[in-house]
Amino acid sequence: MATLSLTQFLTLDGVIQAPGGPDEDTGGGFEHGGWSVPFGDEDFGRRITEIFERPTAFLLGRRTYDIFAGYWPKRTDPTDPVASKLNGLPKYVATTTLDSADWAGTTLLKGDVADEVAALKERLDGEIQMHGSAGLARTLLDHDLIDTLHLHVFPVVLGTGRRLFTDGVRPTAFRLTDARTSSTGVALHTYERTGRPAYGSY
Numbered sequence: 001m002a003t004l005s006l007t008q009f010l011t012l013d014g015v016i017q018a019p020g021g022p023d024e025d026t027g028g029g030f031e032h033g034g035w036s037v038p039f040g041d042e043d044f045g046r047r048i049t050e051i052f053e054r055p056t057a058f059l060l061g062r063r064t065y066d067i068f069a070g071y072w073p074k075r076t077d078p079t080d081p082v083a084s085k086l087n088g089l090p091k092y093v094a095t096t097t098l099d100s101a102d103w104a105g106t107t108l109l110k111g112d113v114a115d116e117v118a119a120l121k122e123r124l125d126g127e128i129q130m131h132g133s134a135g136l137a138r139t140l141l142d143h144d145l146i147d148t149l150h151l152h153v154f155p156v157v158l159g160t161g162r163r164l165f166t167d168g169v170r171p172t173a174f175r176l177t178d179a180r181t182s183s184t185g186v187a188l189h190t191y192e193r194t195g196r197p198a199y200g201s202y
Contacts, residue, residue: 002125005146016134018033038184043188055085061094064133065095094109094113173195173197
């Protein structure tokens with residue numbers, strides 16, 4: 001049985017939209033695209049390389065798939081740790097709107113997303129990785145299907161944009177298993193899901 005991890009870039013106020021470039025995702029009039037780029041350094045690069053050493057497959061939402069499919073197939077350097085994995089490993093896309101996918105190794109999941117992902121975890125081994133795909137991630141968090149969170153929190157506040165954790169997300173407890181900070185101040189944290197939160201009083 002496979003585990004499912006989510007890697008997400010967030011601002012201090014929780015914005016996850018368009019970290020990689022000004023035109024990546026301007027939905028809702030978002031004007032801050034590319035906000036993560038000034039913080040890229042060797043520490044951050046090593047962290048990403050470590051994460052991409054582990055997957056056996058990828059699970060993506062429709063919007064993230066479109067962004068990735070427009071970029072990564074053009075990166076053909078076999079020594080690129082990200083491109084080689086994204087281009088070479090199976091990719092599963094949760095979608096109700098795509099009828100076909102041109103990126104080699106892509107399978108469309110068109111049924112009930114929670115059922116499809118639960119079955120995928122049962123069928124595969126190793127680590128299925130999600131990157132971005134916040135809408136899909138929120139649904140899967142509500143069904144306890146994401147086992148690990150790699151949250152990269154950047155020291156910037158934007159005030160607008162889509163967020164991963166919104167009102168109504170299922171209360172869930174996690175255990176911090178790794179914590180580092182890049183030279184530019186990005187908090188690189190890994191959390192493992194442990195169940196429901198515990199409550200008390202001081």
